[in-house]
Amino acid sequence: MEARRKVLVIDDEPDLVEMIRMALERQFEVATAFNGKDGVAKARSDKPDAIVLDIMMPEKDGFAACRELKGDPNTASIPILILTGVGEYFGRTKYTKMNGKEIEADDFMPKPVDPNELIRRVSDLLRKG
């Protein structure tokens, strides 16, 4: 059995993090962080294979975190999947601007999160990476 790939989940909502963890644990090793600052630190130290990132967070939001990670050569190659808020951030592609801001993520997924879909998306990202 090959080594399980590591996925870092960054979200300020513990229940949601718990739900995502339960979903992803079926296939991946899961690390969690509850704000952007911790998330970026963990990404740098843990070197996960993929990151699932929420936008609305205290202490450095998803935009900032994403920018920082993508701007750091050490973490730039880690694929990032952004979870977008319902209604507000419905889109998920490179054409999407969020509140008018460009965001350089690898994939987007709207909330509410379907666990099976999330597994599929993360798998896709890992395969590409």
Next chain:
Amino acid sequence: MWSKLKIWGLMPFRTLRAKLVFSFLLIVLAGGLASTIIGTEMVGDTIIAQAQKKVRHDLVSAWMVYQEKLNRIRDVLNLTAKRDLIIRSLVEGNLDTLRHELERVRIEYGLDLLTVTDKKGVVLIRTRPPYQVGDFQGNDELVRRALVKEVVSSTEIVPQQELMKEGPELVRQAFMEFVETPKAKSRPETQETSGMVLKAAIPILDVNGNILGVLYGGALLNRNYEIVDKIKDVVYRGELYKGKETGTATIFQWDLRISTNVKNHSGLRAIGTRVARDVYDQVLENGRAWVDRAFVVNDWYIATYEPIRNIKGEIVGILYVGTLEEPYTDLRRNVIYSFFAIAFLGLVVVLFLAYFITRSITKPIGELVKATEVIAGGDFSHEVSIQSRDEVGHLSISFNRMTQTLKATMEELYVVNTKLQELNRHYLEMVGFITHELNQPMGVLKGFLIMLEDESLGPLANPKQKQAIATMLRNVNALINMVQKYLQLGRIESGRMEINKVRIPLFEETLTPVLQDEKQQLAARKMEVVIENERAFRQLEGVADPVLLQIVFSNLIGNALKYGKEGGKIWIGFREEPLELLFYVKNEGRGIPADKLNLVFEKFARLEGELEHRRRGTGLGLFNAKEIVEKHGGRIWAESEEGKWANFLFTLPKGERKS
């Protein structure tokens, strides 16, 4: 009454004033025309009647002239017959002296014949060459009566042989060939040989009153113009009208003009012509006077004819006088012109007055109209200042009051509206907050429920658990859907909806994610999505905000899912039109009644579906879709065949294509 007339609609009047002026004109025109017609008719009749009356009067004068001449002849004879010289000469048989004296009298008094008979009626003396005597004249009515001591005078017809006895010159004077005219009554004769004579006969008496003989004499009227010219001079004073004689007189022997001052075409007296047929019948046959207009030789005359009778009362001729009609027709024409001139003047005056009157009437109305426009434009401070006690004054007072009331109401409304907007903002904020706050727990619930349902967290113990979880999942989905719609609405209504248009592959960016998200729902309702013209659709590019257009498709497809027939089809497609792209989402199902097609896009509208009781929507999906489509510059509408299908269509402007 005017208002009921539909003619105003046909008239090209754009102003009240034009209408009023036109009404004024119409009234004056009608009145003027009526009075002109009636006036001219009346005046015309009066003028003609006056003319006829005058002509009758003229005839009386003419008769007086005529009778005076006859009386003069009788008086001359009467005086002569009583002279001593005459009586003595006759008693003594001194005929030469008598003839000499009488011839002098005849010539002096302008008589054509003067003759003496004895007491038996045999002619003793004639006073004209060849002084023929010896014939019997006792058969002559006048002589017969004089022989029984009567003094008589009258107009008599004297046959040619009798004229011959009195003097051959008289035969020539009397002889007249008929001049044929078309209107004359045809007669077998072609000439007149006898003469018409004003004649008197006087008995000559001795001192004892015994009859000695008869003196008779007279004037031949044929070609003798003394009487007619005198009539003209006395009655008409020889007046001329435009170079024409205003009055004419004629003596007819039977129907023949023997003495006249009516001129023929050559300017000569028109003797030898005869009277018109209808005058002939009326005057000669029936013995009645005739008064009417008549065309005499050259001109129209107002003419009157009366019979001339001899001593026995037999009609022997006609006396005519006529006055030129032209002065009267001219007068009538002038009167008519005057009437028209007055009417026209009246029209001008009325037009002038109407101009000012209507201005005074319509000016305040114009002010009101202006004020209304100002108020319609939203300026309530405007007041009209019309000082008038009439309806317009009342109207302006009411108008000002209305304006004030309106102003007050508008101010109240403004206050209320501001409050309402405030409330609405709070409401939207609250809805936004609640839905946003609901969002997160719903997401958690949904995720766990999915994992429970697919047993990735471990097997479920029995079907009841499975059913419970499926129901929970369905309800969570419904809640999430509702929350999404409210979040969309919040964005739209709060004016925070920004459109970031970019050129995108439409299918991939807007339809694919929606179909992905609805996969489960479609499967649950056993519905099949059919993409029409799929290859072209997948290649289609357009300029739109991908996030917002996703919402449109999501709401339309969600709608089709909710109201479509279970196990039915949903067709999704597009058509390229010259200026826009048209998209549609069509589903099988009960459809929408024709009268509800427009209502479905209203906020909180609810479609009556077969599953209505089970699947209550927010009534926001189509409203949100409409707002988004319209913000993109497109249109959205619904079509349906009831009981079969419903189709939702929307357009997007094509925008500029990048080369």
